[in-house]
Amino acid sequence: MAKGILDVAGLENVRIFIGEVAEEEEEWEPMGPHPKPGITTLRNWDFKLLQRYKPFYAPFCDMCCLCTYGKCDLSGNKKGACGIRMDAQQGRIVLLACLIGCTAHAGHARHLLHDLIRKFGRDAPIDFGPEIAVEAPLTRLITGIRPKTIGDMEEVLDYIEEQIVQLSDALHTGQEGSFLDFESKALHMGMLDSLAKEVADIIQIAAYKLPSSHPGGGPDVPLVEVGLGTVDTSKPVILVIGHNVPPAADIADYLMEHGLEDAVELAGICCTAHDTTRYYPKAKIVCALGRQLRAIRLGIADVIVVDEQCIRADIVELAQKTFTPVIATNDKALHGLEDRTYDEPDKVVKDLVEGKVPGVLILDPERVGEVAVKTAMQIAPKRRAMKIIMDDEEFQRWVRLCYQCGNCTLACPNGLRIGSAMAKAATGDTKPLAELFDLCVGCGRCEQVCKRHIPIVDVITKAAYPYVRQERGKARVGRGPVWDTEIRDVGAPIVLGTIPGVIAIIGCGNYPNGTRDAYLITKEFADRNYIVVLTGCMAIDAALWKDEEGRGVYETHHGRFDAGGVINIGSCVSNAHIHGACIKIASIYARRNLRGNYEEIADYILNRVGACGVAWGAMSQKAASIATGFNRLGVPAVVGPHGTKYRRAYLGRPDIEDDWKIIDARDGTEYRFEPAPQHLLVACETVEEALPMIAKLCFRPSDTDRGRSIKLTHYIDLHEKYLGCLPPDWHLFVRTATDLPIARREELLKRLEDEHGWKIDWERKRILEGPMRPYDPSFDPTNLPRLIRKKKE
Amino acid sequence: MACEPFDIANVPGPAALGVVATPEAMASVVSSARRPLLVVGSEILRDDFYLDVAIEIGRKGIPIAATGHSIKGFVQKGYTDNVHIINLHELTNCLRDPEWRGLDGGGSYDVVIFFGILYYYASQMLSCIRNFCVRPLMRAISIDRYFHPNAAMSFPNFRPKDEDKYKEMLKKFVENIRR
Ligand code: SF4
Numbered sequence: 003m004a005k006g007i008l009d010v011a012g013l014e015n016v017r018i019f020i021g022e023v024a025e026e027e028e029e030w031e032p033m034g035p036h037p038k039p040g041i042t043t044l045r046n047w048d049f050k051l052l053q054r055y056k057p058f059y060a061p062f063c064d065m066c067c068l069c070t071y072g073k074c075d076l077s078g079n080k081k082g083a084c085g086i087r088m089d090a091q092q093g094r095i096v097l098l099a100c101l102i103g104c105t106a107h108a109g110h111a112r113h114l115l116h117d118l119i120r121k122f123g124r125d126a127p128i129d130f131g132p133e134i135a136v137e138a139p140l141t142r143l144i145t146g147i148r149p150k151t152i153g154d155m156e157e158v159l160d161y162i163e164e165q166i167v168q169l170s171d172a173l174h175t176g177q178e179g180s181f182l183d184f185e186s187k188a189l190h191m192g193m194l195d196s197l198a199k200e201v202a203d204i205i206q207i208a209a210y211k212l213p214s215s216h217p218g219g220g221p222d223v224p225l226v227e228v229g230l231g232t233v234d235t236s237k238p239v240i241l242v243i244g245h246n247v248p249p250a251a252d253i254a255d256y257l258m259e260h261g262l263e264d265a266v267e268l269a270g271i272c273c274t275a276h277d278t279t280r281y282y283p284k285a286k287i288v289c290a291l292g293r294q295l296r297a298i299r300l301g302i303a304d305v306i307v308v309d310e311q312c313i314r315a316d317i318v319e320l321a322q323k324t325f326t327p328v329i330a331t332n333d334k335a336l337h338g339l340e341d342r343t344y345d346e347p348d349k350v351v352k353d354l355v356e357g358k359v360p361g362v363l364i365l366d367p368e369r370v371g372e373v374a375v376k377t378a379m380q381i382a383p384k385r386r387a388m389k390i391i392m393d394d395e396e397f398q399r400w401v402r403l404c405y406q407c408g409n410c411t412l413a414c415p416n417g418l419r420i421g422s423a424m425a426k427a428a429t430g431d432t433k434p435l436a437e438l439f440d441l442c443v444g445c446g447r448c449e450q451v452c453k454r455h456i457p458i459v460d461v462i463t464k465a466a467y468p469y470v471r472q473e474r475g476k477a478r479v480g481r482g483p484v485w486d487t488e489i490r491d492v493g494a495p496i497v498l499g500t501i502p503g504v505i506a507i508i509g510c511g512n513y514p515n516g517t518r519d520a521y522l523i524t525k526e527f528a529d530r531n532y533i534v535v536l537t538g539c540m541a542i543d544a545a546l547w548k549d550e551e552g553r554g555v556y557e558t559h560h561g562r563f564d565a566g567g568v569i570n571i572g573s574c575v576s577n578a579h580i581h582g583a584c585i586k587i588a589s590i591y592a593r594r595n596l597r598g599n600y601e602e603i604a605d606y607i608l609n610r611v612g613a614c615g616v617a618w619g620a621m622s623q624k625a626a627s628i629a630t631g632f633n634r635l636g637v638p639a640v641v642g643p644h645g646t647k648y649r650r651a652y653l654g655r656p657d658i659e660d661d662w663k664i665i666d667a668r669d670g671t672e673y674r675f676e677p678a679p680q681h682l683l684v685a686c687e688t689v690e691e692a693l694p695m696i697a698k699l700c701f702r703p704s705d706t707d708r709g710r711s712i713k714l715t716h717y718i719d720l721h722e723k724y725l726g727c728l729p730p731d732w733h734l735f736v737r738t739a740t741d742l743p744i745a746r747r748e749e750l751l752k753r754l755e756d757e758h759g760w761k762i763d764w765e766r767k768r769i770l771e772g773p774m775r776p777y778d779p780s781f782d783p784t785n786l787p788r789l790i791r792k793k794k795e
Numbered sequence: 796m797a798c799e800p801f802d803i804a805n806v807p808g809p810a811a812l813g814v815v816a817t818p819e820a821m822a823s824v825v826s827s828a829r830r831p832l833l834v835v836g837s838e839i840l841r842d843d844f845y846l847d848v849a850i851e852i853g854r855k856g857i858p859i860a861a862t863g864h865s866i867k868g869f870v871q872k873g874y875t876d877n878v879h880i881i882n883l884h885e886l887t888n889c890l891r892d893p894e895w896r897g898l899d900g901g902g903s904y905d906v907v908i909f910f911g912i913l914y915y916y917a918s919q920m921l922s923c924i925r926n927f928c929v930r931p932l933m934r935a936i937s938i939d940r941y942f943h944p945n946a947a948m949s950f951p952n953f954r955p956k957d958e959d960k961y962k963e964m965l966k967k968f969v970e971n972i973r974r
Pocket residue numbers: 066067068069070071072073074081082083084085086175
């Protein structure tokens with residue numbers, strides 16, 4: 003029966019409305035215990051995680067000012083007027099951050115779905131080609147739905163939105179009071195966030211036929227150009243910024259339909275850049291978020307098209323300074339512009355080119371292409387006649403004006419010592435100033451406090467200009483989902499540990515020490531045969547650096563989901579495919595049921611899949627919800643030092659024995675086990691510290707001795723390379739002599755004997771006494787008593 | 796005396812003491828501490844002078860928690876006696892637990908000295924200590940070149956050109972520690 007209105011014959015005045023018709027569900031897999039979990043459904047799982055990885059709070063602010071009882075001073079873990087304590091208030095703020103992050107993804111997904119259904123119809127099939135049968139692992143896992151068309155995702159979004167409302171309600175004064183329950187809710191929000199990302203990416207892959215496993219997809223995606231120096235400014239340039247691809251896709255369509263691909267440059271910043279190249283590989287990725295302000299100030303864009311998320315709030319003001327009109331395309335970021343969606347395109351173009359308006363709103367993505375392209379083509383010759391980059395004399399004037407007051411340093415989030423670099427530049431040495439270019443996160447805070455009104459960002463950019471012009475790298479186009487066939491090949495080595503880990507390098511560019519860290523982390527792990535997957539800003543920044551032979555990390559490493567691969571998965575919403583890959587290991591390799599079975603799969607991943615997220619420049623609330631979503635699924639994450647400002651970490655304490663108990667599902671025997679993984683969320687101060695930490699967080703209790711030995715080799719080696727000595731806790735991960743790195747077995751056995759008092763049988767090179775648990779290759783670790791197969795008599 | 800936070804908007808709230816103290820006053824707090832701990836970060840590696848200051852404090856019997864990748868410097872100098880490698884998040888997490896056995900098994904600490912740590916990471920950890928290490932009270936002091944409102948005592952901000960003045964203050968601090 004179809005949805006609609008039914009007129010019953012003979013009863014002309016009676017009309018029966020038929021809403022959702024329960025279609026006969028094809029029994030593709032038995033339904034698990036937790037389809038469409040509510041707030042409390044997975045609370046027990048959360049509490050298991052939170053018991054081992056206790057929330058750690060570092061308040062960013064001692065006060066709460068959310069209601070009129072306040073402001074309340076919560077310092078010293080005091081209670082506010084409503085009774086909430088500082089720790090619970092921190093949990094509340096974490097939930098709020100995850101809410102903001104999750105709604106950004108869910109709102110984006112809903113918006114996209116509206117647009118795509120309108121353009122392609124509800125029945126546009128989700129068909130990712132011959133290598134992908136599990137098309138939507140998170141959707142299957144969390145909701146029990148196996149989507150066949152993009153329209154099927156409406157029900158998934160309905161579920162997400164309902165849950166978001168319930169969770170947000172808990173933020174109100176006088177609702178939740180326990181920090182642990184705030185955290186459980188944050189984990190629930192994080193899970194919804196991961197699901198929303200999957201919906202968004204799946205529908206755009208399906209509708210726009212972005213790379214999947216059809217020919218040319220997966221490891222065969224092309225390379226695209228990345229960097230501020232890649233844009234050919236002899237042509238008109240359209241710069242797209244944000245996360246929602248339909249307007250940019252419409253621009254690409256217009257260029258292709260009119261044969262203008264070689265006449266106009268389409269370039270992007272942030273995730274819209276990723277997604278545009280997935281649709282139109284001629285597009286270029288100018289930069290990640292951290293360079294946004296500078297890319298705009300450089301004036302390379304003849305027209306800027308913004309959609310949603312991570313767009314500078316002062317975009318129109320900035321663009322006006324370089325005579326660049328702005329087209330806003332999304333109701334979430336209107337920037338005060340006038341709605342000209344249904345005006346005659348040529349009239350809109352004329353107003354933009356003549357500068358009668360600083361920008362316009364065009365809310366129908368299918369009407370953006372024509373206006374953007376025509377505007378860029380008509381305004382480009384005018385703009386080329388203007389002077390935008392400062393000349394040498396002006397530069398010298400500014401640097402001489404600086405009197406090293408230090409105000410800019412106090413305003414700079416990275417505390418950059420700008421004044422002393424200015425002083426050097428005044429004597430002719432511009433190198434220190436140029437070096438600040440990559441360390442600067444491009445916020446612009448410094449300029450607002452400079453009493454001499456020095457345009458500091460432009461002065462730094464000018465000093466670095468020769469470098470900026472040369473900034474040209476290559477990244478593989480975002481390839482979207484990992485193939486089921488790839489999982490079949492690597493499932494065993496990942497679970498056994500012989501591929502030492504999957505390193506997920508994700509998120510924003512609020513780095514402590516510049517973009518080079520993104521490259522270094524990628525290269526270090528790929529060279530060691532980890533699988534390195536990247537999304538978002540870090541996927542872009544990793545492409546900016548090169549080896550001695552001038553090759554970037556995407557050029558030196560293959561793009562298969564396999565040992566040593568460097569894989570650009572795509573935009574931020576694409577990182578749902580990283581969750582997806584972990585889930586598929588459980589389903590395809592280990593044959594666990596997915597459907598409505600979140601808890602069991604998360605338990606599987608936590609114990610067996612040596613994956614670790616790295617959000618080295620995590621900045622946004624989305625990064626908070628993304629990390630929290632990874633954590634609930636059993637994937638730990640390392641953040642950079644700015645990540646401490648999220649206020650909360652999930653830290654394990656290896657010294658508390660009771661926190662490290664695990665069950666053997668074969669017979670229910672409980673073991674004390676090594677801290678594997680030790681944390682769910684931890685910040686490192688420097689990249690040198692982070693590298694061994696990332697390797698350490700890839701240990702899993704299920705590692706075989708061969709796998710453990712490889713993981714230990716890298717952990718020890720990275721620690722020695724970057725910290726100059728053996729890690730203090732390496733012995734915790736040794737269960738048997740064969741766990742030790744082969745090349746150093748003897749030396750390490752000796753250390754175990756001398757430094758840790760272990761008993762060694764030197765003749766047989768075996769450990770007799772010392773490890774906290776025995777090694778058993780058939781060990782079947784779980785945290786869930788319900789999974790014990792046969793209780794010991 | 797108060798001062799501008801190094802990161803100007805980092806104003807935590809009414810209870811943040813943010814006292815700028817003399818090196819002598821800080822040294823006297825350390826001298827009378829039951830169990831002090833020196834926590835160093837990667838910034839001590841920017842100049843041998845700072846590493847030597849840390850080692851000198853270590854030689855006065857104060858254990859050192861080497862966070863970030865600061866351990867590298869101690870290894871190069873051949874001084875690792877009472878130096879313990881630990882991540883700063885991990886360490887602060889332990890500090891907030893009064894039952895913690897400490898880095899050497901002797902129990903937790905009553906005074907922690909932050910030195911050579913990236914400003915904003917240190918600030919967040921100092922905030923945790925100030926807000927949650929209250930029973931028993933733990934005092935955190937910073938001997939970095941930044942004013943830290945989350946520390947019970949700290950130095951003022953130093954500009955690069957005042958590096959020598961800062962070094963003088965560090966010397967005074969070390970000289971005045973009596974253990
Ligand atoms: S919500 Fe509670 S803590 Fe916050 S201002 Fe109101 S009473 Fe104070």
